[in-house]
Amino acid sequence: MAELHEQLQQLWSTANKSFRNVAAYGKRNGVKLSPSTVKGWLGGVVPDSTTALTALVEYLETAAERESGWQRLPGGEWAALYRAAHEAKVKARQKTSAPATTPQRASSAPTLQNSTSPAQPGDIEKARRILKAFPLDASWFTSFEHQASFHRIHDSVQDPLYDGQNVLARNYKVRFLDPDLQRQSEKFHDTVNAFLHSLDHMDADGKSGYSQIPTEWRRSFRDQYESLLRKLSGQRDELMTEYGALINLFNERGIPLLPNGS
CATH class of the missing domain: 1.10.260 (434 Repressor (Amino-terminal Domain))
Known part of the structure; x- marks a missing residue:
C-alpha cells in the first residue's frame, strides 16, 4: 500500500x-x-x-x-x-522520546558524549540535511530579522519553510546520537510546526503572493486580530531563537555551517 x-x-x-x-x-x-x-x-x-x-x-x-x-x-x-x-x-514520537540506554562497560572510560565532544559522522550528515533545508542565508531568516510585527508573509518567504518542514518530517525517525543535538533539533522542529500551523489562519492572495491576517478582522474582530498578531510575532521570535540555538550547537560540535547547505 x-x-x-x-x-x-x-x-x-x-x-x-x-x-x-x-x-x-x-x-x-x-x-x-x-x-x-x-x-x-x-x-x-x-x-x-x-x-x-x-x-x-x-x-x-x-x-x-x-x-x-x-x-x-x-x-x-x-x-x-x-x-x-x-x-x-x-x-x-514514542521512539524519539524514549530515553536512550548505554550498555555497562568494564572499562572506566566515559561512554556518554560530553558537551564539547566533536560530532560523530552520522550526526554531521543529519545536521547537513537540516542546514540544507534551513541555510543561514535563507529568505525567511533575513525577512524575519527586519520585520517588527508579523501581519503578513510572502510566498517566497514561507514556501522554503514548508519545504524545510517536510525535510524535518522525513528526517524525524533518525535520531542524533548526541543527546543535546537531539533535544535541540526536536525543539526547533516543534517551533517550526507550531508557527506554520498558525499561518493557516491567514488569507492567501494569489495575485500579490502574500498571506496575511484577514483584513476584515481589523475592523470587525479587533481582539482576534491583535491576538493572532501577538501569537504570530511571538512564534516568529521563538523560531528565530530555537534556530539560533541549534546553529550555535552545530558550531560547538564542529559541524561546518556551509552557505546554502552546500
Missing part, C-alpha cells in the same frame, strides 16, 4: 488544481484547506484529523475524474492510509 502523502501527490498532479482553488473550496464548505496545510500534507506531514483531509480528497477526486478518468480508491482505503500514517507518526 502506498503511503498517504504519495497517494495524495498522485491525486494532486492528476486533478490539476491550484492551492488557491483548494483554499476557496474549503472556505465555501467551512473547512480550512490553506495552502500551508495542503503543502504540508503533500510533503509528508500527517493531518491532525480526517475532516479536512476527507474534504480535500473528495474535491480532488471529483476534479481528477473529469480531467483523466481517475479511478476513486475503494471505500475505506483513504481512511486506512490515514490510520497507517498516524500510527507511524505516534510510534516515531
